[in-house]
Amino acid sequence: MVGSWRALALLAALQLAGAVPESLYHNQFAIHVPGGxxxxxxxxxxHGFVNHGQISKKTKG
Structure with a gap:
C-alpha cells in the first residue's frame, strides 16, 4: 500500500514538473530616455504604460 502512494506521489511530481513553463516573461522593462x-x-x-520612476542614478567614476 505504501508503494502505491509513493508511485502516485512520483507521478504527480513528474506531471507538475512538466507543467512549468520554460520561459518566464514580465510586462516590466527599463529604458533610458535622455529627455527628462x-x-x-x-x-x-x-503608449499605455505607467512610469514607475528612475531605477538608479548614474555615479561618476
Missing part, C-alpha cells in the same frame, strides 16, 4: 522625467511620463502615457 516629464518627457518619460508623456511617452509612457501615450
Amino acid at each position: 522625467a516629464e518627457h518619460v511620463d508623456d511617452i509612457a502615457r501615450r
